[in-house]
Amino acid sequence: MHSFPNDPAQRQVWVDFVRRDRNRDWTPANGSRICSLHFGPDCYRAGNHRYLLEFGIEQSKKQYLEAEAVPTLMLASPASLLERLLLCYRIQQDFLTPAVSKVWVPQQQALLEQLKWAGVKLAGDSRADSPGYTSKYGTYSLLERTVNRLVDVMLVESNEVASSNHMELEGLKRAQQHLDDSGVPVHEVVTDRHAQINAADCGLHAASGHHTFCRIMYYMG
Secondary structure (H helix, E strand, O other): OEEOOOOHHHHHHHHHHHHOOOOOOOOOOOOOEEOHHHOOHHHEOOOOHHHHHHOOOOOOOOOOEOOOOOOOOOOOOHHHHHHHHHHHHHHHHHHHHHHHHHHHHHHHHHHHHHHOOOOEEEEEEEEEOOOOOOOOEEEEEEEEOOOOEEEEEEEEEHHHOOOHHHHHHHHHHHHHHHHHHOOOOEEEEEEEOOHHHHHOHHHHHHHOOOOOOOEEEEEOO
């Protein structure tokens, strides 16, 4: 939040900016402030702030405006933001997802058909949409180490399992089941020492009908 400047000309520019979204008679009070979101990166003094903003990273440390800085960025209304979000979802559903599936599924099937005779040695890990224990979605990816190609990516939603901490194990189970259904022998899986996977290690071995030998190896990551 930034206080209105004392310079009369610059102060009037700030006031005119606020009046674009309010009535024409609005005047700032002693405690009036303008949110930093209304200022572009070039309005701040030289430093890392402008670069962090461009990557969507907020800084907790107070940042200072240039002496001639004026607000120029109008924020969209909640209604227009919702419309843009719905449009984004529709584009993903109608165009992006079908296009990705059209390319990914045939290539994945061809790769699994190629690997099913010799078996696979995999490296697996997960990634969540946010850090901590409040993630909504998580993806689990399996890489075949001899050919250095992804063989499967599983998406897990937190409400499908007991908690977000269980998404990684569920993703591994689903990927393993897909490989079993495709008749691909898994000889080795390298993954991090996730608590849920570590606890289910023996269960993963026993559940594999096609695997003649499968061992879980851990790396410290």
